[in-house]
Amino acid sequence: MTTLPTSTDRKLGLVIDLDTCVGCHACVISCKGWNTENYGAPLSDQRPYGTEPMGTFLNRVHSYEVQPEAGSAQTVHFPKSCLHCEDAPCVTVCPTGASYKRVEDGIVLVNEDSCIGCGLCAWACPYGARELDQAEGVMKKCTLCVDRIYNENLPEEDQIPSCVRTCPAGARHFGDLGDPNSDVSQLVESRGGFDLMPEMGTKPVNKYLPPRLKDSWDDQSLLAPMLEPVADESRGFLSWLDKTLDKIPGGSA
């Protein structure tokens, strides 16, 4: 049913650290690989070696420049995939019931056998998280690697979404955002995690952590205090040597 659950037992999702992401696109590639070889229709490519190559991706990395009123601009790499919203507008618009949000973990999924490929769910998503596969004619979206996270055939360290497992910078975190004591919830709490387009009222589960503000040339170095002299007056043998050498004519202090 396309009626949204009033609440879900857990809120599985991602926390993406914009401070740490280096924009390498490794998450994009690992996502495309895993989701082409496993659950559901493969993510097709059109004209992969021709002009204007195009393909289906469940995760894409944008790059932005933020120019403050004063000071130098900052580059922010910005991975974006399904945010598994609590009030997911993509689910309620589905005419066939192919789109649904799971009560047990809050993951938003598409039953590809029921999808008619009308595209309305992609229209309803403000984040561009859903893409109609041009070869299969069905809607594709991030599954939060539902075929990895519960897959006991995989080693425990691999039972997390492919993008999180792959990220070489540790910019992606996976967990239960409905549990205030979980690592991801604590991370969001301590770093001031935020929602994308909160005014849309979608209540995204995925959160983003802000990048640190850029250093200024005028800033005091963090190391400067450590370079200060630790003793104001000298003592002992070196003190005697210092004073004795001062008394000898020639040279200057």
Place this chain on the structure above:
Amino acid sequence: MHPAPSVIIFSTLSGLGFGLLFWLGIDPSPPTGMTGFIFFAIAYALAVGGLLSSTFHLGHPERAWRAFSQWRTSWLSREGVCAVGALCILGLYAAALVFLNIHIAFLGWIGAALSVATVFTTSMIYGQLATVPRWKTPLTPALYLTFSLAGGALLSGRTTIAIALLLFAAAVQLAWWQRGDKALANSGTDLGTATGLGDRGTVRSIAHPHTSPNYLMKEFVYVIGRKHAMKLRVIAFGLTFALPLILLLLPFSHIFAALAVLSHIAGVATSRWLFFAEAEHVVGLYYGMR
């Protein structure tokens, strides 16, 4: 938004067809026999032709029957239910009129209500989308309903009602355009809220995720023809309202009436093309486009 020809044909023709069915349904003395057959044949050709056209943009048209199931939440599903309901009930109503010369008034009223409901549900598919600020307004259902009822009155030869409704629809169209041009700016959504970085400074897209356009950009960022939007609005307005009104005010002739209908259909199709081509989806903001 990408203006898919199948969706433009659908909403233009079906809107007129269901508008005509509405007037035939509430008519206290509806046409019977051969005249009735011709009226209902035109209405069904427009309504059903439009509905069939709309299935052409589906990835899996053979599964379209599933779309009747989710009427509790989905306006698209509700549209399907209302359309099939209207066509079935008015089919019985029409058969009784054409073949038995019997007027079953209550069937006509139910069918007319379902016809209006079909047009309303169509408009709400667009009017519900917060992601397209230009569409998210009660003026969108007002636009679709007045167009449909005015077109139906025109097709069924109700000159006085058609003139009044064309004038009303023209006013709604102008108001819809007027509001729409400021809708995205007034929505409060920009690249700042989209990235959550807006309070730090001016955000600018410096690199798209991929080197060439993807599905999202082709579907949601349609900029071809926007530079001609103003000229097309004038053409749409002239064909939908001005020319039919002049033709209706001239002494009656079947030629003039037919020209008025053709002009109106061409105008509505132009207006519907603009409805999609001018609409900005907020996902375009992520690409530094609109």
